[in-house]
Amino acid sequence: xxTRRLFLAGVAASTLARASAEARPxxxxxxxxxxxxxxxxxxxxxxxxGKIATESRLGIGPTSILRAALLSGAIDLCPEYxxxxxxxxxxxxxxxWKDAAAGYARAAKLDYARNRLVWLTPAPADNSWVIAVPxxxxxxxxxxxxxxxxxxxxxGNKVKLAASxxxxxxxxxxxxxxxxxxxxxxxxQLLVLSGGETSATMKAAxxxxxxxxxxxxxxxxxxxxxxxxxALEDTLRAEPVYAPAPVVREAALASYPKIGDILSPVFARLxxxxxxxxxxxVAVEGEDSGTVAKEFFRARGLIR
Amino acid sequence: MRAGLFDKRxxxxxxxxxxxxxxxxxHDRILLGLFSLGLVVIFSGGFLNCAPNRLxxxxxxxxxxxxxxxxxxxxxxxxxxxxxxxxxxxxxRSFATILxxxxxxxxxxxxxxxxxxxxxxxxxxxxxxxxGPAFWTLASVAILALVDAVQRGNxxxxxxxxxxxxxxxxxxxxxxxxxxxxxxxxxxxxxNRGVFVNELLHHLGLVCAAIFFALMIxxxxxxxxxxxxxxxxxxxxxxxxxQTIPSIALFGVLIAPMSRLSELLPLLRSxxxxxxxxxxxxxxxxxxxxxxxxxxFYTGFSEVxxxxxxxxAAIGFGWRRLFxxxxxxxxxxxxxSGLRVVTIQAIGLASVAAxxxxxxxxxFIFQGIGQYAxxxxxxxxxxxxxxxxxxxxxFEMLLGLARRNL
Numbered sequence: 001x002x003t004r005r006l007f008l009a010g011v012a013a014s015t016l017a018r019a020s021a022e023a024r025p026x027x028x029x030x031x032x033x034x035x036x037x038x039x040x041x042x043x044x045x046x047x048x049x050g051k052i053a054t055e056s057r058l059g060i061g062p063t064s065i066l067r068a069a070l071l072s073g074a075i076d077l078c079p080e081y082x083x084x085x086x087x088x089x090x091x092x093x094x095x096x097w098k099d100a101a102a103g104y105a106r107a108a109k110l111d112y113a114r115n116r117l118v119w120l121t122p123a124p125a126d127n128s129w130v131i132a133v134p135x136x137x138x139x140x141x142x143x144x145x146x147x148x149x150x151x152x153x154x155x156g157n158k159v160k161l162a163a164s165x166x167x168x169x170x171x172x173x174x175x176x177x178x179x180x181x182x183x184x185x186x187x188x189q190l191l192v193l194s195g196g197e198t199s200a201t202m203k204a205a206x207x208x209x210x211x212x213x214x215x216x217x218x219x220x221x222x223x224x225x226x227x228x229x230x231a232l233e234d235t236l237r238a239e240p241v242y243a244p245a246p247v248v249r250e251a252a253l254a255s256y257p258k259i260g261d262i263l264s265p266v267f268a269r270l271x272x273x274x275x276x277x278x279x280x281x282v283a284v285e286g287e288d289s290g291t292v293a294k295e296f297f298r299a300r301g302l303i304r
Numbered sequence: 305m306r307a308g309l310f311d312k313r314x315x316x317x318x319x320x321x322x323x324x325x326x327x328x329x330x331h332d333r334i335l336l337g338l339f340s341l342g343l344v345v346i347f348s349g350g351f352l353n354c355a356p357n358r359l360x361x362x363x364x365x366x367x368x369x370x371x372x373x374x375x376x377x378x379x380x381x382x383x384x385x386x387x388x389x390x391x392x393x394x395x396x397r398s399f400a401t402i403l404x405x406x407x408x409x410x411x412x413x414x415x416x417x418x419x420x421x422x423x424x425x426x427x428x429x430x431x432x433x434x435x436g437p438a439f440w441t442l443a444s445v446a447i448l449a450l451v452d453a454v455q456r457g458n459x460x461x462x463x464x465x466x467x468x469x470x471x472x473x474x475x476x477x478x479x480x481x482x483x484x485x486x487x488x489x490x491x492x493x494x495x496n497r498g499v500f501v502n503e504l505l506h507h508l509g510l511v512c513a514a515i516f517f518a519l520m521i522x523x524x525x526x527x528x529x530x531x532x533x534x535x536x537x538x539x540x541x542x543x544x545x546x547q548t549i550p551s552i553a554l555f556g557v558l559i560a561p562m563s564r565l566s567e568l569l570p571l572l573r574s575x576x577x578x579x580x581x582x583x584x585x586x587x588x589x590x591x592x593x594x595x596x597x598x599x600x601f602y603t604g605f606s607e608v609x610x611x612x613x614x615x616x617a618a619i620g621f622g623w624r625r626l627f628x629x630x631x632x633x634x635x636x637x638x639x640x641s642g643l644r645v646v647t648i649q650a651i652g653l654a655s656v657a658a659x660x661x662x663x664x665x666x667x668f669i670f671q672g673i674g675q676y677a678x679x680x681x682x683x684x685x686x687x688x689x690x691x692x693x694x695x696x697x698x699f700e701m702l703l704g705l706a707r708r709n710l
Contacts, residue, residue: 068563197675
């Protein structure tokens with residue numbers, strides 16, 4: 001009797017599971033950071049506009065957690081940066097990641113072959129690591145690009161950079177800048193923070209906390225303008241390209257093949273300037289990222 | 305003649321006698337201490353911090369810049385604390401302290417709200433007015449004075465509940481009329497209003513699930529430890545080691561084995577159990593709950609005197625009756641205390657769960673840290689503190705009931 005009951009329960013459970021797999025909404029995830037929230041809201045909005053049922057799991061956690069959630073099937077779709085694929089597949093020394101198109105193609109190929117994950121059309125933006133200095137310093141010392149910054153450091157001027165441990169140690173981070181532009185920052189010229197968030201580093205440079213006058217930042221950081229910081233242009237291309245793109249599980253894409261067509265016009269409109277503006281509205285003006293996403297859609301005619 | 309009468313009355317109220325006639329005697333050092341703390345911070349710390357936007361460094365405004373009525377209320381209330389510390393008569397002092405605390409709270413809350421509204425109108429639209437150290441100190445001084453007065457005043461339980469409800473209702477009424485809408489903290493909250501209830505429920509869900517599983521595992525473990533003393537050392541040692549693992553590490557360590565488990569067992573996967581999300585969070589919280597739970601349950605039952613049990617057995621109690629009528633009531637206070645510790649600990653620790661995708665109030669805390677937005681951190685942290693206080697209050701009541709039944 002108990003075995004029979006158990007068997008029936010098992011059958012019921014498996015039919016339930018199958019039924020839910022068919023009608024299953026697309027679970028959209030994102031990182032806990034600000035841009036993750038923005039891109040996540042945009043995906044939810046676009047899918048809703050395309051009549052695809054969604055479930056929101058925005059703000060799941062840092063990159064590693066979001067990646068684990070996507071691989072395990074806890075989420076179906078999330079925004080990811082092409083440059084991060086270099087770390088996922090331990091290829092961060094390879095120059096291919098410095099080219100937007102080639103890096104995207106490599107990420108898409110590797111992730112599909114190994115994990116059956118599909119990279120959809122990326123945004124024409126690059127959220128790579130940059131070094132930012134206060135606008136006043138940039139004006140006085142004429143610092144516009146990384147070439148200028150390297151000269152400034154070599155001339156023995158007072159420089160102190162606030163950055164995350166990852167940026168300082170990773171081969172694709174500060175060492176890449178130093179090698180390509182030919183400068184070297186000593187340990188006492190660095191203020192190393194453990195987290196990867198740039199708000200604290202930028203705040204330190206803007207306010208001159210502990211003598212900091214340069215900060216690690218992301219190219220699309222919304223706070224750069226508000227904190228009056230100038231992002232030094234990586235003219236010689238030391239850094240990998242971090243283009244945001246939607247990444248979707250093949251199974252979810254098979255159930256809803258339209259996902260690609262729905263998301264590509266959205267990401268196509270996200271260039272560096274728009275991303276910076278949108279990030280700024282959330283980071284600096286403190287608007288809600290869902291509202292900002294919706295207004296962007298209206299302004300660009302993506303929804304009525 | 306008149307002066308003499310006043311002196312006499314003064315002496316009556318303030319307990320001065322011949323020796324200390326020139327200097328009134330302090331009857332409540334706590335109130336005097338709170339007054340001094342409030343006074344020092346009012347003059348040294350900013351009441352409101354106003355910045356042109358959410359990230360910029362702002363300018364501190366002292367309490368004196370707030371509208372006169374509210375400033376006066378807070379200052380008069382604060383001086384009232386000093387005055388009351390000299391008053392004799394416990395009951396009267398407690399009653400007056402509650403009124404004075406209400407005055408300070410109203411003055412600082414309404415003052416902050418109105419000053420923020422004024423600053424917002426004067427500045428650009430992205431202007432942010434955040435509560436400063438002087439505000440938080442004044443509010444804490446008022447709340448501490450209030451709690452102290454309620455405890456010392458020996459009020460009945462319904463009276464305490466009424467006082468608490470009156471303060472909460474007044475606060476909510478102020479909030480509903482938009483008194484705080486210009487404050488940065490309120491704006492962060494309103495921005496996240498849509499997800500707030502969801503995350504709050506997530507947080508409570510994690511805590512309840514963890515306590516449920518901790519009881520499911522902890523009760524049999526307690527029975528084992530009570531029956532077989534030899535197992536006790538091993539059980540407590542292993543639970544002790546679990547307790548020493550830093551929370552972020554335990555949450556992180558569980559991801560890999562849980563993912564593998566869900567890959568191997570499709571049933572788990574279809575139930576949504578995998579390496580990230582609520583499952584590992586509940587597991588980690590359960591593991592942390594086990595040591596305090598089993599230890600207090602063990603203590604509760606092992607401290608029931610052997611003589612009592614023998615006497616009950618001698619008058620013919622079976623084991624079931626012995627357990628229900630004798631052991632359980634005697635151990636109940638320890639069991640409730642154990643649950644109290646476990647619940648409060650889980651409410652705090654569940655904040656970390658946001659890092660592994662389990663949601664909860666920690667989401668706001670970590671978003672706030674990442675965006676350097678202290679007020680967003682508070683949107684997550686204040687409810688966590690309030691939940692812990694509420695749990696503490698509920699368990700205190702249950703403890704009172706458990707003791708009364710003895």
